Amino acid sequence: MIKVRNLKKEFTQGQERTHVLKGFDLNVKEGEFVAVMGPSGSGKSTLLQLLGGLDVPTEGDIVINQSNLSNMTEKERTIFRRKYLGFIFQNYQLLPTLSVEENIAFPLHADGKKNNQIIIELLDSIGLKELGPKRANLLSGGQQQRVAIARALVNEPSVLLADEPTGNLDRGKADEILGLISRFNRENNQTIIMVTHDIFAAGFADRIILFKDGVIEQVISRKDDDFAKYVANFMA
Numbered sequence: 001m002i003k004v005r006n007l008k009k010e011f012t013q014g015q016e017r018t019h020v021l022k023g024f025d026l027n028v029k030e031g032e033f034v035a036v037m038g039p040s041g042s043g044k045s046t047l048l049q050l051l052g053g054l055d056v057p058t059e060g061d062i063v064i065n066q067s068n069l070s071n072m073t074e075k076e077r078t079i080f081r082r083k084y085l086g087f088i089f090q091n092y093q094l095l096p097t098l099s100v101e102e103n104i105a106f107p108l109h110a111d112g113k114k115n116n117q118i119i120i121e122l123l124d125s126i127g128l129k130e131l132g133p134k135r136a137n138l139l140s141g142g143q144q145q146r147v148a149i150a151r152a153l154v155n156e157p158s159v160l161l162a163d164e165p166t167g168n169l170d171r172g173k174a175d176e177i178l179g180l181i182s183r184f185n186r187e188n189n190q191t192i193i194m195v196t197h198d199i200f201a202a203g204f205a206d207r208i209i210l211f212k213d214g215v216i217e218q219v220i221s222r223k224d225d226d227f228a229k230y231v232a233n234f235m236a
């Protein structure tokens with residue numbers, strides 16, 4: 001589903017060049033749930049931006065669904081992103097004055113489509129059936145993140161990219177969001193890449209990628225014997 005090869009990203013500001021991603025490979029299978037962890041400033045958000053076609057690598061390839069993002073024009077990338085990718089962010093990024101329904105439907109309208117049935121099903125699956133007409137900014141943080149998840153999934157994206165989706169939520173609300181995300185992963189075989197600081201959150205994933213100084217330092221798989229022990233150690 002996703003193939004990353006020799007991914008490099010530098011930022012230039014005046015005379016200064018920062019090498020944020022320093023060349024690594026990554027494969028993600030369809031239906032896999034991958035968590036990306038690492039210190040602040042290690043390049044996790046940059047990686048998600050590149051995977052999401054919101055920015056371009058300095059070097060290397062990102063292949064999603066057999067399409068190489070590095071070979072696309074900006075316009076092609078935008079079309080690809082709307083069609084195949086969904087995003088969730090730490091701060092929800094809903095349109096505050098639109099209703100819950102309008103927020104969820106937003107990507108469909110951008111696509112010229114309209115499908116009320118999908119909206120109704122998504123509202124139900126995020127547990128906000130009654131709140132469709134409510135203004136988004138009147139919702140709690142946890143509810144807003146549910147809406148953001150529904151919006152990200154409305155186009156049935158190949159990949160859901162989540163950047164610290166539980167970063168602004170308390171433990172209980174975070175667990176609800178994680179439960180929801182992992183349910184979409186299990187039941188719909190939704191491929192997910194989630195950046196997180198939260199080891200509890202990472203424990204929902206099939207694999208944890210530990211990111212440091214712009215490269216992948218370690219990959220831990222749920223199938224590994226020491227997955228649970230590793231997660232426990234990390235939490236201690």
Ligand code: ADP
Pocket residue numbers: 011012013018020038039040041042043044045046047
């Ligand atoms: P993380 O998400 O792991 O905290 P980021 O990917 O946000 O890290 O940032 C990694 C590094 O790249 C930081 O040093 C940050 O300052 C730098 N960086 C990120 N985006 C830009 C940008 N648009 N221009 C210049 N530097 C950037």
Ligand code: MG
Pocket residue numbers: 044045046
């Ligand atoms: Mg970040």
